[in-house]
Amino acid sequence: MDSKLSRRSLLVALPAGALLAALPRDALALDVNQARALIDKALGEVNAVINSGKSEPAMFKDFEAIFVRYADVRYIAQSALGPAGRSASAADMNAYVKAFQGYISRKYGRRFREFIGGKIEVTGARPLKSFFEVKSVAYLKGQSPFEVLWHVFDKSGKNQFFNIIIEGVNMLAAERTEIGAMLDKNKGSIAALTAALKTAG
Amino acid sequence: MLKKLLPSCVCILLAVAGCARQEPGTEFNDPYEAHNRAVHADNVAIDRTLFGGGKPKKRPFLPAPIARGLANFSDNLGLPGVILNHLLQGRPDPAIRSTARLVMNTTAGLGGILDPATAVGLTEEDTDFGETLHVWGAPEGAFLVLPVAGPTTERDLVGSMVDYVIDPLHGAFPEPEKYYVAGGKFAGKVAKRQIHGDVIDDILYRSADSYAQMRLLYLQNRHYELGIEAEVFDPYEDPYGQ
Numbered sequence: 428m429d430s431k432l433s434r435r436s437l438l439v440a441l442p443a444g445a446l447l448a449a450l451p452r453d454a455l456a457l458d459v460n461q462a463r464a465l466i467d468k469a470l471g472e473v474n475a476v477i478n479s480g481k482s483e484p485a486m487f488k489d490f491e492a493i494f495v496r497y498a499d500v501r502y503i504a505q506s507a508l509g510p511a512g513r514s515a516s517a518a519d520m521n522a523y524v525k526a527f528q529g530y531i532s533r534k535y536g537r538r539f540r541e542f543i544g545g546k547i548e549v550t551g552a553r554p555l556k557s558f559f560e561v562k563s564v565a566y567l568k569g570q571s572p573f574e575v576l577w578h579v580f581d582k583s584g585k586n587q588f589f590n591i592i593i594e595g596v597n598m599l600a601a602e603r604t605e606i607g608a609m610l611d612k613n614k615g616s617i618a619a620l621t622a623a624l625k626t627a628g
Numbered sequence: 629m630l631k632k633l634l635p636s637c638v639c640i641l642l643a644v645a646g647c648a649r650q651e652p653g654t655e656f657n658d659p660y661e662a663h664n665r666a667v668h669a670d671n672v673a674i675d676r677t678l679f680g681g682g683k684p685k686k687r688p689f690l691p692a693p694i695a696r697g698l699a700n701f702s703d704n705l706g707l708p709g710v711i712l713n714h715l716l717q718g719r720p721d722p723a724i725r726s727t728a729r730l731v732m733n734t735t736a737g738l739g740g741i742l743d744p745a746t747a748v749g750l751t752e753e754d755t756d757f758g759e760t761l762h763v764w765g766a767p768e769g770a771f772l773v774l775p776v777a778g779p780t781t782e783r784d785l786v787g788s789m790v791d792y793v794i795d796p797l798h799g800a801f802p803e804p805e806k807y808y809v810a811g812g813k814f815a816g817k818v819a820k821r822q823i824h825g826d827v828i829d830d831i832l833y834r835s836a837d838s839y840a841q842m843r844l845l846y847l848q849n850r851h852y853e854l855g856i857e858a859e860v861f862d863p864y865e866d867p868y869g870q
Binding site for chain 2: 502510569589590608611612628
């Protein structure tokens, strides 16, 4: 029964795919300048928060909001969960993604604390595989400048980043390790993992 | 003389660094994982005692400007060794820039406590004998966790032992001064633990598996320092992120 169903959906999907392929590519696809502009805009907002003179807790809230707006959190969440997500129900998956969003924005929002008193600037962009890599340099108080790379795609239909690489350290790889370890601790239960994520980060 | 000596040195070092081979299909070359995990647990216990275990309201060990000064001072003491390694790697340009940095920070930077060189664009270009071994073609070997000193690899362990011996400052100071130098380097390590406190606390005290997280971050960052191209993760080939 399954195979019949997938064959039918394949038949429906094929002409749609052909139609998409026939459209001029640049009418749809993200280009290198848009990718660069996206990160420029996101970092502009980060720098504005840094210079706003707000209290630290207020700044963290703002950083969280920026993270959620510019990152494809659903993709990052699903990728971090890996094969365990395949057998999960849609409801479990949605609850997990929602909990993951809170967790990751708290975690990385807190990380932005170090940016207070510093700045971060876009220095270049290039196409890479099927997406774009935007290069930036962070100048933090009392530290040597270091490189931060942003991987940008439009898989969800919106231009968003899906990975950050800070001096070689890859956010997706780190989250896959972390979520994998949390899932093990919760004996493979996605519901228990979701509950644990609500207080983690 | 040096030319004749170099190949035999490389051979010995290759033999030492290459003693554990990577198993095909494993993500990390970590054959001593059980032992490493036990050492890591001890290290975390020591860190928790000394640095508070990631409690949010902890008072910093040192006032921030003091910590910065100590870290700068210890970095400056490391520069002669850095310059030597740049030269051993056949990289004269960073050796020259690091020499200018050493001169500037030792004089205008009051013996290395301040870092005016970074402000004029002579930023830190750190290296060590572990990198020199990499440049010479030695394999990385297994991942290791040392008591107190923490994560390293077989190649980097050999590298840090060689760095100790070939350091131009080694034996350059008489009796009392050489203890100040050793003390300065140690204080620099403590200061850096404090400066990078949030990041380290996150790894050690907020991860579900701090060993796995530390191993991943250490190796990724080390490969980046060594200029080893990381595998690029392609989201369109990811079967899980839909």
